[in-house]
Amino acid sequence: MICDNYDSVLERVKAAAKRSGRDADSVTLVAVSKTKPLSDIEELIKHGVKEFGENKVQELDDKYETVSTPVNWHLIGHLQTNKVKYIVDKVKLIHSVDSLKLAQVIEKEAGKKNCICHVLLEVNVAGEESKFGLACEEVLPLVREISKLPHVKVDGLMTIAPFVENPEDNRVHFRKLNELSLDIKSKNIDNVDMNVLSMGMTNDYEVAVEEGATIVRVGTAIFGERNYSI
DSSP states (O other), X not given: OHHHHHHHHHHHHHHHHHHTTOOTXXXXXXXXOTTOOHHHHHHHHHTTOOEEEESOHHHHHHHHHHOSSOOEEEEOSOOOGGGHHHHTTTOSEEEXXXXXXXXHHHHHHHHHHXXXXXXXXXXXXXXXXXXXXXXXXXXXXXXXXXXXXXXXXXXXXXXXXXXXXXXXGGHHHHHHHHHHHHHHHTTOOTTEEEEEEEOOOTTTHHHXXXXXXXXXXXXXXXXXXXXXXX
16 A cells, blocks of 8 residues: 555656656655654665655664665754754754754764765745744855855755645745746856755645655655654
């Protein structure tokens, strides 16, 4: 069932990419496995899936240590500075950098491990008080500061759009993030790529792809509803 769900989401991702005139394989589907057992992840690994997302450092760390085959881990939840050291050399991408202080801690810990840590800046495009993330006008100044850090590489931007009944309501937010990304990319800042746009989840990933997402983060549509009591 999980594999069938994954295939169904992937086909819809590819169709959305084609509708927007993009290559069907230009979008990476990250299976958000937070709160889900290792057995679910193993099932998808056997199916050929390599990209998994976790919200919490402890859960990512535990699964990293116990998974049967190495996969690419994405930290998509809020990251506290005191947790950076546990995952800085284990993740393919940190999606949720929202301050210079956090970036500086990542720099320090990545330097200790002699690795380059790839990150996205989290942008609160909709300006929701309940969400983490930078205001749009804060992004470029922070990009310029982080670009000076030798062990941190800014690959692009991420947003968590509002939960809405109609996915079309989030199109404006996805479009705004894409425009911001393109504007920053045009500055040609050293050590900054701006090739990644992480946006769109179960409820709205097709609209996000149509508006330029290169990563969508899908959990419920693949794994089913989460058990938050664990």
